[in-house]
Amino acid sequence: MLLGEYQHSVDDKGRLAVPAKFRKALSAGVVVTKGLDGCLYLYPLDEWTKLAEKLARLPINQADSRAFSRIMLAGASHVEIDSQGRILVQDYLRAYAGITARAVVVGLYNRAEIWDEERWKRYRATVEQKTDEIAERLGELGA
Numbered sequence: 001m002l003l004g005e006y007q008h009s010v011d012d013k014g015r016l017a018v019p020a021k022f023r024k025a026l027s028a029g030v031v032v033t034k035g036l037d038g039c040l041y042l043y044p045l046d047e048w049t050k051l052a053e054k055l056a057r058l059p060i061n062q063a064d065s066r067a068f069s070r071i072m073l074a075g076a077s078h079v080e081i082d083s084q085g086r087i088l089v090q091d092y093l094r095a096y097a098g099i100t101a102r103a104v105v106v107g108l109y110n111r112a113e114i115w116d117e118e119r120w121k122r123y124r125a126t127v128e129q130k131t132d133e134i135a136e137r138l139g140e141l142g143a
Contacts, residue, residue, distance in 0.1 A: 001025065002044075002107035007117060010103050014094055015086040019105055022112065023085055032093055032114070034075035037123060039106075040089070040097045040114040047110045048076075089114065 006019040018026060029045030043051065055072055058065035075096070079087045089099065102117035115123070127134070 001109060002112045003109065004107045006105045006107075008103055008105060010089070010094070010099060010101055011086075014089050014091060015082070016089050016103055016105070016114065017084075017086050018081055019107070020085065022105070022107065023081060026081060030079050030081060030087060032077050032079055032087065032089060033073075034071050034093065034096050035113055038097060038115075038119055040093055040099075042087075042105070042112040042114055044110070045078075 002022050002025060004019065004021065008017045008019075010016050018030075026042075026044050031043045031045060031048040033041050033043070035041035052073065055069045058069055060066055075093070077090045077093060079089075081087055094100075097114065098116045098119055099114065100116065104115045104117050104120040106113045106115065106120070
């Protein structure tokens with residue numbers, strides 16, 4: 001289970017430390033891909049496999065299905081955790097998410113998100129102002 005918020009530096013080679021609490025859950029392998037809202041998604045290999053299978057079943061005759069599959073699958077990178085607990089985040093992924101020297105890794109149960117630190121602060125501040133409104137809408141959906 002991946003939970004919590006962790007700030008980390010990104011070194012000159014694009015390596016990012018994986019939170020120590022996440023490493024056991026990620027020991028079988030990690031996939032990093034382009035996410036939504038300007039972040040990256042980090043999946044344990046087994047969770048990625050489930051998602052990739054769902055994406056592969058989307059109808060290819062629908063433009064939105066093709067587009068979303070392309071972003072998620074073509075943007076994906078299988079990475080290994082090195083002996084110091086770091087992953088290499090590819091240049092194209094860091095550029096997509098605007099990640100430079102500082103990043104935030106946010107655990108969301110079965111996946112994590114990797115955000116540029118400043119972008120995360122702005123996003124979190126905006127969402128926190130709307131928490132009551134969001135909770136009410138989710139309640140209406142039965143969540």
